[in-house]
Each structure stands twice: as C-alpha cells, then as structure tokens.
C-alpha cells in the first residue's frame with residue numbers, strides 16, 4: 001500500500017517536471033486500410049543524419065501505432081503556431097479525426113495542409129520503453145522552414161519567441 005502511494009507520488013512529480021519542458025507538437029499520420037489516421041504527438045525527435053532518421057514515442061494503446069505496424073509508413077506533420085485546433089482534434093480517439101481537415105497524400109501517408117514541417121518515413125524498428133513503443137523511421141521525404149512552431153508548455157499551447165536582446169554571457173535565464 002505504502003509502495004503504491006510512493007509510486008503515484010513519483011509519477012505525479014515526474015508529470016509536473018515534464019510539464020516544465022517546452023515540446024514541439026506534431027500530428028503523426030498513417031493509413032488504416034483506405035482511411036487516413038493521425039494522432040497528436042509531442043514525443044518525437046530527430047534521431048540520425050546518416051541515414052536521416054526520426055524517433056516517435058507512442059502509447060501501446062495508440063490506434064496510430066497499430067496502423068503504422070500494418071501500413072509500414074508514417075508521416076510527421078510539425079504543426080505551425082496557429083494550428084492548436086488540429087492538435088486538440090487529433091488528440092481524441094476514433095476514426096473521424098480527419099473530418100473537415102485539408103490533407104493530401106505524400107509518399108503514401110497523409111500530409112496536412114499548411115504545416116510548419118513535413119517528414120515522411122519508412123518504419124524500421126519498434127522498440128518497447130515502459131508503456132510506450134519508440135518507433136524508428138527512415139526518412140524518405142522532408143520539407144519545411146522556419147514558420148513559427150506550435151509548442152506545448154505547462155499544459156498549454158503557445159509558440160517560440162526569440163529574445164529581443166541577446167542574454168549577457170553567463171546568464172542562466
């Protein structure tokens with residue numbers, strides 16, 4: 001009983017610590033048969049340059065994860081600052097997440113309109129980490145620029161703003 005209380009308290013402290021990390025936000029997409037499917041994800045990163053690879057962490061219960069296993073490809077749609085409504089819509093469960101959403105097919109996976117960045121991948125490895133699976137993808141197409149990104153920090157959406165004046169040397173924040 002006492003162990004459970006300690007575990008829960010550690011989880012909640014860990015959750016709070018991670019809420020202080022500013023994350024990018026993407027809609028990761030694939031296909032479930034003929035139907036496009038997508039999920040909002042902040043746990044993704046550039047993994048390798050030679051060859052270009054990306055890593056995405058998905059909950060074992062994610063329907064997108066099952067779709068990627070079957071289809072073999074996925075796309076990472078890096079959201080732009082105004083696209084917080086898309087982030088909310090794709091964080092739900094179900095088959096209707098693409099209703100009313102503009103998208104096109106690119107390299108066999110759905111690319112959303114007006115995203116800040118786009119990466120299409122061949123799924124190469126599925127590595128279990130606790131209650132998530134880390135999906136490794138080899139990049140087959142990428143484009144994007146320096147549009148302001150959508151970010152997630154302290155459980156709210158926002159964006160990045162550069163410092164107007166450079167920080168003095170040795171400053172910590």
Ligand SMILES: Cc1cc2nc3c(=O)[nH]c(=O)nc-3n(C[C@H](O)[C@H](O)[C@H](O)COP(=O)(O)O)c2cc1C
Nearest residue numbers: 039040041042043057058059062063064091092093
């Ligand atoms: C800002 C934000 C970031 C999220 N990041 C992740 C993530 O990195 N990995 C994950 O599995 N779920 C993440 N989620 C939760 C999924 O979007 C959510 O569980 C979704 O309903 C899963 O749908 P699916 O079963 O169709 O894949 C995030 C949600 C939000 C709002």
